[in-house]
Amino acid sequence: MEAASLLLVQLKQLKQAIEPERLALPGGRAVLLRPITPLDAEAEQAFVSGLSLDSRHKRFHVGLRQLPPDLLRRFIDVDQHDHVALIAEDTGAARLVADARYVRSDDRPEEAEFAIAVADDWQSLGLGRSLMARLSSHARRAGLSALYGDVLTENRRMLVLMRGLGARTRPHALGPQIVRVTFDLGN
Numbered sequence: 001m002e003a004a005s006l007l008l009v010q011l012k013q014l015k016q017a018i019e020p021e022r023l024a025l026p027g028g029r030a031v032l033l034r035p036i037t038p039l040d041a042e043a044e045q046a047f048v049s050g051l052s053l054d055s056r057h058k059r060f061h062v063g064l065r066q067l068p069p070d071l072l073r074r075f076i077d078v079d080q081h082d083h084v085a086l087i088a089e090d091t092g093a094a095r096l097v098a099d100a101r102y103v104r105s106d107d108r109p110e111e112a113e114f115a116i117a118v119a120d121d122w123q124s125l126g127l128g129r130s131l132m133a134r135l136s137s138h139a140r141r142a143g144l145s146a147l148y149g150d151v152l153t154e155n156r157r158m159l160v161l162m163r164g165l166g167a168r169t170r171p172h173a174l175g176p177q178i179v180r181v182t183f184d185l186g187n
């Protein structure tokens with residue numbers, strides 16, 4: 001790549017970089033929102049295996065107890081362009097309490113699939129809403145046209161949250177147990 005084009009790419013990536021941010025939550029709690037890094041491997045694994053069975057099922061749609069090594073590697077070693085991952089850290093306890101990410105689709109790179117999970121004891125505090133709002137605004141700034149995700153039909157909380165943020169939902173080809181949720185980003 002020519003030096004000028006490389007500089008343009010780097011400037012674009014810099015504009016899209018996720019700045020660490022402190023977020024105050026009800027009840028005097030607070031988290032640090034920041035991009036995930038490879039140093040978060042142990043904390044990410046602890047976060048996933050610490051989710052309740054119900055939350056893990058809603059997040060992964062399968063009975064997964066912990067992340068297999070290759071998936072863990074993929075989760076922490078992200079380029080923040082094709083794969084963007086934002087986490088919330090309870091800095092007092094050095095513990096991850098939420099994870100929201102999107103991965104660009106291979107055949108339609110202007111679209112990406114999102115997923116999110118919030119630790120059970122940090123749910124219903126507005127964290128899911130804040131993370132999804134940040135993730136979709138990041139995707140919009142990155143020039144994506146849509147963010148989509150597959151949500152279990154039984155996952156009322158997630159569907160209410162998504163519709164509240166302006167997403168549309170439609171039936172899924174896989175059957176009535178799953179709903180396709182899409183944010184049109186206007187690009």
Ligand SMILES: CC(C)(COP(=O)(O)OP(=O)(O)OC[C@H]1O[C@@H](n2cnc3c(N)ncnc32)[C@H](O)[C@@H]1OP(=O)(O)O)[C@@H](O)C(=O)NCCC(=O)NCCS
Binds near residue numbers: 055115
């Ligand atoms: C779904 C999830 C991400 C939401 O995160 P959260 O931090 O609990 O969500 P928030 O506190 O931001 O609020 C969620 C919204 O749902 C609403 N809500 C809360 N409990 C609800 C319930 N039982 N039924 C319907 N709506 C509910 C709240 O009113 C809130 O709406 P508002 O912000 O307009 O007031 C979180 O519950 C989670 O991680 N669940 C398990 C994994 C999962 O389902 N992931 C999604 C699949 S990709």
